[in-house]
Amino acid sequence: MNNTLLKIKNLNVEIEGNKILRNLNLEINRGEVHAIMGPNGSGKSTLSNILAGNDGYNITSGSIEFCDKNLINLPPNERSNLGLFLAFQYPIEIPGVSIMNFLKTISECNRKTKGLEPLKPSDFLKLVKEKAKILGIEDDELKRQFNVGFSGGEKKRNEALQLLILDPVLSVLDETDSGLDVDALNVVSEGINGIKSNENSLLVITHYKKMLEKIQPNKIHILINGKIVFTGGTEVADLIEKNGFEGFQDNV
Amino acid sequence: MSENINKNIKNVFSEKDLLFSERESSYERFLDLGLPNKRIEDWKYTGFSKLNKFLSQDILDVTFRLKKDHDQDAEILDLDFSKINSNDYVKPQNYVKNEAIINLNLALSSQFKVIDIKNSQKRPIVIFLDTTEEGMFLPRIYINVFEGVSAEILIINAGLKGFINQLVEFNLGKNSKLILNRVNFSETAFIETNISYLKKGSCLNITNLSIPKDTSRYQGYNFFEEEEAIYDFKSISIPRQNSNDDILTKNFHGSSSCSSSSGIRAVLGEKTVSTFQSLVDVKRGTKNTIAEQDCKAILLSKNATMNAKPQMKIFNDNVVCKHGVTIGSLDSNQIFYMLTRGLNEEEVRNFLIKTFIDSYISNDSILKKYLPGNFQ
Numbered sequence: 001m002n003n004t005l006l007k008i009k010n011l012n013v014e015i016e017g018n019k020i021l022r023n024l025n026l027e028i029n030r031g032e033v034h035a036i037m038g039p040n041g042s043g044k045s046t047l048s049n050i051l052a053g054n055d056g057y058n059i060t061s062g063s064i065e066f067c068d069k070n071l072i073n074l075p076p077n078e079r080s081n082l083g084l085f086l087a088f089q090y091p092i093e094i095p096g097v098s099i100m101n102f103l104k105t106i107s108e109c110n111r112k113t114k115g116l117e118p119l120k121p122s123d124f125l126k127l128v129k130e131k132a133k134i135l136g137i138e139d140d141e142l143k144r145q146f147n148v149g150f151s152g153g154e155k156k157r158n159e160a161l162q163l164l165i166l167d168p169v170l171s172v173l174d175e176t177d178s179g180l181d182v183d184a185l186n187v188v189s190e191g192i193n194g195i196k197s198n199e200n201s202l203l204v205i206t207h208y209k210k211m212l213e214k215i216q217p218n219k220i221h222i223l224i225n226g227k228i229v230f231t232g233g234t235e236v237a238d239l240i241e242k243n244g245f246e247g248f249q250d251n252v
Numbered sequence: 253m254s255e256n257i258n259k260n261i262k263n264v265f266s267e268k269d270l271l272f273s274e275r276e277s278s279y280e281r282f283l284d285l286g287l288p289n290k291r292i293e294d295w296k297y298t299g300f301s302k303l304n305k306f307l308s309q310d311i312l313d314v315t316f317r318l319k320k321d322h323d324q325d326a327e328i329l330d331l332d333f334s335k336i337n338s339n340d341y342v343k344p345q346n347y348v349k350n351e352a353i354i355n356l357n358l359a360l361s362s363q364f365k366v367i368d369i370k371n372s373q374k375r376p377i378v379i380f381l382d383t384t385e386e387g388m389f390l391p392r393i394y395i396n397v398f399e400g401v402s403a404e405i406l407i408i409n410a411g412l413k414g415f416i417n418q419l420v421e422f423n424l425g426k427n428s429k430l431i432l433n434r435v436n437f438s439e440t441a442f443i444e445t446n447i448s449y450l451k452k453g454s455c456l457n458i459t460n461l462s463i464p465k466d467t468s469r470y471q472g473y474n475f476f477e478e479e480e481a482i483y484d485f486k487s488i489s490i491p492r493q494n495s496n497d498d499i500l501t502k503n504f505h506g507s508s509s510c511s512s513s514s515g516i517r518a519v520l521g522e523k524t525v526s527t528f529q530s531l532v533d534v535k536r537g538t539k540n541t542i543a544e545q546d547c548k549a550i551l552l553s554k555n556a557t558m559n560a561k562p563q564m565k566i567f568n569d570n571v572v573c574k575h576g577v578t579i580g581s582l583d584s585n586q587i588f589y590m591l592t593r594g595l596n597e598e599e600v601r602n603f604l605i606k607t608f609i610d611s612y613i614s615n616d617s618i619l620k621k622y623l624p625g626n627f628q
């Protein structure tokens with residue numbers, strides 16, 4: 001098996017004629033954890049949306065390979081079926097649907113693509129409760145309507161819960177740590193650490209070094225103005241926390 | 253048109269028919285008013301001009317089946333027209349003025365069933381109506397729920413041919429409760445008029461699943477004759493084959509402390525049309541009225557249409573009234589989100605529509621199994 005999981009080459013993306021991503025290159029191997037940091041508006045969520053298959057962007061050139069497949073023309077569901085998961089920066093609400101019902105639906109769909117039967121209701125309930133417990137989610141919360149009236153942190157934990165249920169090959173976490181209180185950040189980071197393996201990879205987008213201290217990325221990329229201007233190790237997060245992005249901007 | 257009807261009324265009913273003069277005056281009224289057409293306010297979204305061709309056809313009886321468990325004591329009686337009090341016979345036209353369709357039914361109806369529900373029912377009474385021939389069908393059903401009785405009825409309309417003009421009245425005694433689940437599967441021109449007479453503390457709870465294949469109209473007129481009565485109407489409208497599903501409710505708050513609620517959830521694909529007209533009419537001097545009107549529609553195609561007309565006539569300020577209209581397509585953010593979780597476009601669409609319908613037809617509803625398969 002090829003060790004490269006994700007390979008982005010010279011990716012250029014525009015929205016309404018504005019260049020958002022410029023000649024972006026990124027390669028993630030199986031088992032690696034990468035992080036992206038960068039100022040507001042630098043294009044981090046654009047990248048995560050492009051990976052997930054949001055068609056609201058104009059890819060003007062470049063290529064994206066995931067699991068040796070050209071990702072660009074695949075619809076979002078097929079990307080998910082290949083094992084790609086995006087934890088959204090701004091998760092949406094679905095009134096009238098309980099979290100439990102939602103999880104059951106996506107879990108059955110996920111298992112179907114893997115050729116598996118749906119779990120027995122009791123086994124599924126057990127699985128969800130177990131994962132919820134890891135993330136500090138109360139059972140009562142699972143009965144609530146999907147994200148309706150949820151606090152920022154609750155929404156983020158709900159993203160993490162889906163991640164644990166689907167057990168994806170590549171998890172893109174778009175500021176999953178933002179909005180979590182100190183304790184929640186600890187349990188969610190623990191939970192996410194739990195899915196790390198030699199096969200699975202993570203791409204963690206964040207503004208804070210706290211989560212990175214927990215998750216220990218192999219590489220940190222700095223994205224400024226749609227371009228990766230620097231790649232380094234965990235020390236990069238300290239530098240940014242001290243001096244912001246100014247030092248890096250000089251290198252562009 | 254008048255000749256056709258004339259032929260009909262004389263053919264079907266002799267002048268010895270005890271209701272002949274009532275029939276004749278209803279029929280004259282019908283001629284004055286004419287068939288429903290878009291110039292009439294209540295019919296402005298749905299003309300029924302094609303009904304003309306049916307008027308010369310034979311008047312036939314619908315097939316009427318009643319299913320109930322052997323231990324259920326609801327009775328269904330064929331009414332002897334010679335025994336009916338003429339005031340009762342024409343009550344609908346006195347309550348609902350200027351509705352030609354009602355007058356047409358009264359003029360020519362040959363089938364009058366009465367269901368007396370004298371004791372509370374543990375299980376639903378199931379009524380099944382269908383037509384398999386061309387012709388004009390004018391069934392009338394009178395449902396009498398006695399004082400203090402609770403009952404549930406499932407009424408399935410599955411007309412295949414002809415023009416059906418069905419009149420159903422509900423007489424709800426004091427503190428009685430009727431849960432009515434209605435399915436409209438009709439594949440032919442179908443108009444149903446419901447009129448309810450609500451006594452003190454009674455409750456009429458209607459859930460209507462309307463999935464017609466031809467132009468279809470439901471009109472419900474509800475009269476709060478005494479205080480503290482409740483009327484609740486929830487309609488799911490999923491017209492098929494580019495058909496037109498027209499729903500109208502008129503809630504007449506003639507007594508204090510009554511509450512009415514009329515709502516629709518429409519799912520509209522291709523060139524289908526759904527219409528929701530709803531009137532709340534609160535009489536001067538009534539107190540503590542609660543009234544709600546609520547219309548939500550999902551348009552799945554550019555060519556689908558939802559017409560909504562909420563209306564209120566309120567002559568005092570002792571009313572709590574809510575109304576809302578939301579018409580739109582499925583939320584593209586919700587669709588994208590669910591796609592990223594692995595469901596394909598069709599699965600996502602069905603899931604979101606099912607959710608939309610769920611608020612009216614929950615998992616344990618008797619109507620669930622009548623929903624189109626992909627939304628179950």
Ligand SMILES: Nc1ncnc2c1ncn2[C@@H]1O[C@H](COP(=O)(O)OP(=O)(O)OP(=O)(O)O)[C@@H](O)[C@H]1O
Binds near residue numbers: 043046047056089
């Ligand atoms: N749909 C859109 N229409 C117009 N401009 C957009 C759209 N989406 C993103 N942009 C612009 O693209 C740029 C990058 O946005 P993006 O959301 O990717 O930033 P980000 O790095 O995730 O920022 P943050 O740290 O605030 O989350 C911003 O200038 C933003 O305004």
Ligand SMILES: [Mg+2]
Binds near residue numbers: 044045089174
């Ligand atoms: Mg962002």
